[in-house]
Amino acid sequence: MAAGAAGRGGLRASDADREQVIDTLKAAFVQGRLTRDELGRRTGRALESRTYAELAAVTDGIPPAPEPRPPLKPARAHARKPVNKKVVAWSACVIVSPAALWAVFLTFYGGFFVLFLLAFLGLTASAAPWPPAHGITRAPAGASTRRNR
Numbered sequence: 001m002a003a004g005a006a007g008r009g010g011l012r013a014s015d016a017d018r019e020q021v022i023d024t025l026k027a028a029f030v031q032g033r034l035t036r037d038e039l040g041r042r043t044g045r046a047l048e049s050r051t052y053a054e055l056a057a058v059t060d061g062i063p064p065a066p067e068p069r070p071p072l073k074p075a076r077a078h079a080r081k082p083v084n085k086k087v088v089a090w091s092a093c094v095i096v097s098p099a100a101l102w103a104v105f106l107t108f109y110g111g112f113f114v115l116f117l118l119a120f121l122g123l124t125a126s127a128a129p130w131p132p133a134h135g136i137t138r139a140p141a142g143a144s145t146r147r148n149r
Contacts, residue, residue: 013055021046021055025062033063089125093118 022043029039046058100114 011052012050013052017052017055018046018049021049021058024059028062028065031065033065086126089122092125093122 025034025039025042025046028034029036034042042058046055049055049058096118100118
């Protein structure tokens with residue numbers, strides 16, 4: 001603005017030119033290059049300015065804007081591996097089996113109950129879902145179950 005004002009310093013400035021200078025002052029304030037009091041004083045001077053030379057004087061002395069830093073690269077996200085439910089079920093059985101076998105030797109009925117419970121849990125967790133029985137079909141969603149007579 002100062003370089004352009006030197007050639008047309010005596011020309012009258014328009015309201016749009018004053019608004020542009022005020023926007024420049026606001027940007028400098030947001031960036032921390034002007035204090036609140038200095039912003040108020042310079043804005044008042046910009047609104048009272050009649051020529052380009054007066055507007056150029058309003059923006060003189062503002063420290064230059066700091067150079068923008070390049071944006072940081074985002075950290076690379078690690079993809080999670082899918083969990084195999086069979087491996088989890090068998091691992092749990094392997095971890096709990098020694099305690100269950102020890103319970104077999106401590107109590108006669110308690111040990112068998114614990115082993116039965118572990119075997120049942122291991123098989124149900126690792127078994128595939130059962131296919132539907134022959135002849136039984138599921139009604140489509142929203143279909144009525146009553147027959148029309």
